[in-house]
Amino acid sequence: MKNIIDDNILIDRFLEGDDSAFKALIDKYKRKVYLTAYRLLGNHEDANDITQEVIIKMYKELKNFRRESSIYTWLYRIVTNLSLNELKKRKIRNFFDYDEVDEWLFKDDKQSPELSYRENELSNKIQEAINKLPEKQRIVFTLRYYDGLSYEEISDILGTSVGALKANYFHAINKLQKELKNEL
Amino acid sequence: MNCEEIKNLIVRYFDSELNEPEKALLQHHLGECKTCLSEFKDLEKLFLVLEKENNNLLETKEHYFRNLDPLEIVSKKSKRKWYELSLNPYLSLASLVLIIFLVFFNFSDDQLNQVANKYLQDKNQNLESSFETDSEELTNFYLNEEYLIENAENLNILRSEYFQGIVNSLREMQNQLINNFYENEFYNLNTADLNDDEINEIIAQLETRKF
Structure with missing residues (x-):
C-alpha cells in the first residue's frame, strides 16, 4: 500500500510539472518493463524499443491514468499490449520475408555490446525455449514467473479468466521442462 | 490422487498456490x-x-x-525525424521512387543505366495498377528493394557505403509504411480482440493480393 501511495505522490508531482518525479517513477519500474518486453520478444533491440515506447506513452498519458489500479498494473498492460503489437507486426514482416534480406545484406555487421550477453549458451537456450511457447503461455509465464503478478492482476491485464491463466502457466512449465531437459 | 494430478500439485507448489492440506497431501505422496x-x-x-x-x-x-534516461528519451522522441513527418504513405512512395531515380541518375556507368531502364520497364509492367491499397504499396516497396539488391549484386556495388545508405533509407520507409498500414488496420484495436486465427486470416488475405 505504501508503494502505491509513493507512486501516487510521484504522479501528482509530475502532473504539477516536476519532471524529476517522472524520472523517479520510471527508474523504479524500467527494469521490470524492459525484462517483460525482453522475455516476450526475445531480443534486446525490440525490448529497448518497447521500453522507450512505454516511457513516451507514459509521459503523454499519465494525466489520463485513473488510479483505479496500481501504476504497475497499468504499465504491464501497456508493455504487454505494445509487445503483442510488435509480435503481430513481426508476423506481417515475416510474410514479406524481409528478415532474410536483412540477415544476408548485413551479415558482416558487428554485434552490439549488448548482444554479447546472448552468447551465453544457457541463456540462449532458456530464451529460445521461452520463445517457443505459444503466445498466451509466454505472456502468462512471463507475467507470473518473472514479474510475480497475481493471477487476478494478469486476468485484469489480459482479460482472461484466472482458471485459463493457471492452465496456461501449467502447460508453459511443462513445455519449458521438456525443452530444457538437457540443461538440468 | 494419481501421479498426473500430483504433477499439477508440484507445479502449483512452486507457484506458491497450494493450501496447507494440499501441501500435506503432496508431501505424503512424495x-x-x-x-x-x-x-x-x-x-x-x-x-x-x-x-x-x-x-x-x-x-x-x-x-x-543506468544509461536509460527517461527524460532524454522523451525529449529526443518529441523531435520527430524527417521521415516520420511523411505519414502519408503515398508521399513516402513518391520519395522512394525519387531516391531510386537518383541512385541510377548519379551513376554514369552504362551498365547502371541499362539496369535503370530495365527497372523502369519492369516497374511499369508489373506494378502499373497496384497503388490502390496499403498492402499493395507494401508489396511494391518490397519488390523495389529486392530488385535493387538483386541488380546491385550483379554490379558489385552492394557493399559500398553509398548503396547501404540507400537501402537503409528504403528500410526506414518500408518500416514506416508497414507501421502506417499496421496502425490503420490494428493499432486502435485492443489486442485481446485479435487472436492468432484472425491474424493468420489477415495475412492470408494479404497473400492473395501480393502480386
Missing part, C-alpha cells in the same frame, strides 16, 4: 512415490536454473539500465 519425487526435484532444478539466468541477465543489463 514420501511414497519415487517417480513423483524425481519429478519434484527436476522442477526444483528448472526453477533454480531460471532464477540464476534471470539474475545474470539483470546484472548484464545493469549498464544499460
Whole structure:
C-alpha cells in the first residue's frame, strides 16, 4: 500500500510539472518493463524499443491514468499490449520475408555490446525455449514467473479468466521442462 | 490422487498456490512415490536454473539500465525525424521512387543505366495498377528493394557505403509504411480482440493480393 501511495505522490508531482518525479517513477519500474518486453520478444533491440515506447506513452498519458489500479498494473498492460503489437507486426514482416534480406545484406555487421550477453549458451537456450511457447503461455509465464503478478492482476491485464491463466502457466512449465531437459 | 494430478500439485507448489492440506497431501505422496519425487526435484532444478539466468541477465543489463534516461528519451522522441513527418504513405512512395531515380541518375556507368531502364520497364509492367491499397504499396516497396539488391549484386556495388545508405533509407520507409498500414488496420484495436486465427486470416488475405 505504501508503494502505491509513493507512486501516487510521484504522479501528482509530475502532473504539477516536476519532471524529476517522472524520472523517479520510471527508474523504479524500467527494469521490470524492459525484462517483460525482453522475455516476450526475445531480443534486446525490440525490448529497448518497447521500453522507450512505454516511457513516451507514459509521459503523454499519465494525466489520463485513473488510479483505479496500481501504476504497475497499468504499465504491464501497456508493455504487454505494445509487445503483442510488435509480435503481430513481426508476423506481417515475416510474410514479406524481409528478415532474410536483412540477415544476408548485413551479415558482416558487428554485434552490439549488448548482444554479447546472448552468447551465453544457457541463456540462449532458456530464451529460445521461452520463445517457443505459444503466445498466451509466454505472456502468462512471463507475467507470473518473472514479474510475480497475481493471477487476478494478469486476468485484469489480459482479460482472461484466472482458471485459463493457471492452465496456461501449467502447460508453459511443462513445455519449458521438456525443452530444457538437457540443461538440468 | 494419481501421479498426473500430483504433477499439477508440484507445479502449483512452486507457484506458491497450494493450501496447507494440499501441501500435506503432496508431501505424503512424495514420501511414497519415487517417480513423483524425481519429478519434484527436476522442477526444483528448472526453477533454480531460471532464477540464476534471470539474475545474470539483470546484472548484464545493469549498464544499460543506468544509461536509460527517461527524460532524454522523451525529449529526443518529441523531435520527430524527417521521415516520420511523411505519414502519408503515398508521399513516402513518391520519395522512394525519387531516391531510386537518383541512385541510377548519379551513376554514369552504362551498365547502371541499362539496369535503370530495365527497372523502369519492369516497374511499369508489373506494378502499373497496384497503388490502390496499403498492402499493395507494401508489396511494391518490397519488390523495389529486392530488385535493387538483386541488380546491385550483379554490379558489385552492394557493399559500398553509398548503396547501404540507400537501402537503409528504403528500410526506414518500408518500416514506416508497414507501421502506417499496421496502425490503420490494428493499432486502435485492443489486442485481446485479435487472436492468432484472425491474424493468420489477415495475412492470408494479404497473400492473395501480393502480386
